[in-house]
Amino acid sequence: VALNPALKGKPVIVGGRNGRGVVTSASYEARKYGVHSAMPGFQAKKLCPQGIFLPTRHGIYGEFSQEIFTILERYSPEVHAISIDEGVVDLTGTEKLFGPPDQTARKIIDQIRMELRLPASGGLSTNPVVAKIAATLSKPNGFLHVPAGSEEAFLSPLPVESIPGVGPKAQKELLQRGIRTVGELLKDPEQSRRFLHLNGGSREERSHDHSIGSETTMDAPVEERDEMEKVLWGLVEHVGRRLRTEGTYARSITLKIRYTNFATITRSCTLATPTRFDRQIFEVANGLLRENLSPGRAVRLLGVTASGLSSSGWQESLFGAQERRSWDELYQGIDRLRHKYGEKTIGVASPRIRTR
């Protein structure tokens, strides 16, 4: 709607076109028909045939995301991204500059609405998790303040699935113990520890081990090894490029295979030497494919993920620093050419790499 005001008030469904794929997002008008994110496209079409189906536009989302965080950072240096469109702002100590936190929070939300013409909601509390729950409850376009001291009273009547991290499985498990609300959960110390991380740092504040991955569902199931290798190369080039632009090396490579019956396996391999180079990543991923692919079964998805990332793979490297540097230079050149002339400009001479 920010880009096309004519869509205001219409049932808009992003993603899930052609019956393939799933819904990424749906406007409130579309949700009235039961359409929601992660729903298969054909189902959304059935529920809401008059829906306006739009393709996803990731570049645009990233641009809006940056603008959102630029606004958040006007009010505090302590801004933590929870996702592409959600952030936690620590307003501790900002009273002298901006006034009472609840007024500041409202101002932030207003600025996002006015400057970016995006709907925005927010929550304010003494704890990031409580603030997030409050923000979710205030949707759409609301604001909810949970003052200090009233946190427990606010949380107690809420269903356990209001807690971030409590999904259908956990909800069912808790129900079997007779726990429906957060208040009931709070009476059970063991279950509270499992699901409610109000102290000791919120989920989004804990240190995390980055990973960079790429996966794709093929247009049609693939049985030919040659074709799988071509797909794998595309994924590896994507991952390799991202490793290089982020200046990191990966110590582990994980291959993901999903068969047509949706059975999914992952197989990983940790290297002696961290890498960011397409050929090496491909060697590892293709080796994992060779060793783990069930013969004769058609594959619908392949994925490659790099993890155990570090910017300083050098010390532990078994490679000579010199050799590594020349590889780095080679791939810098490849990335420049691809950036300048397009992705198809330069590729490997042959996707068949001999492994020793």
Place this chain on the structure above:
DNA sequence: TCTGGGGTCCTAGGACCC
């Protein structure tokens, strides 16, 4: 009509070390 793609976190078992 089949079910995306990007991630993080947790668990559990086994190898290995001291």
Place this chain on the structure above:
DNA sequence: TCTGGGGTCCTAGGACCC
């Protein structure tokens, strides 16, 4: 004679989030 306890790393799978 039949087997401790603590810790780390690696692997695989699954829950969950947006």
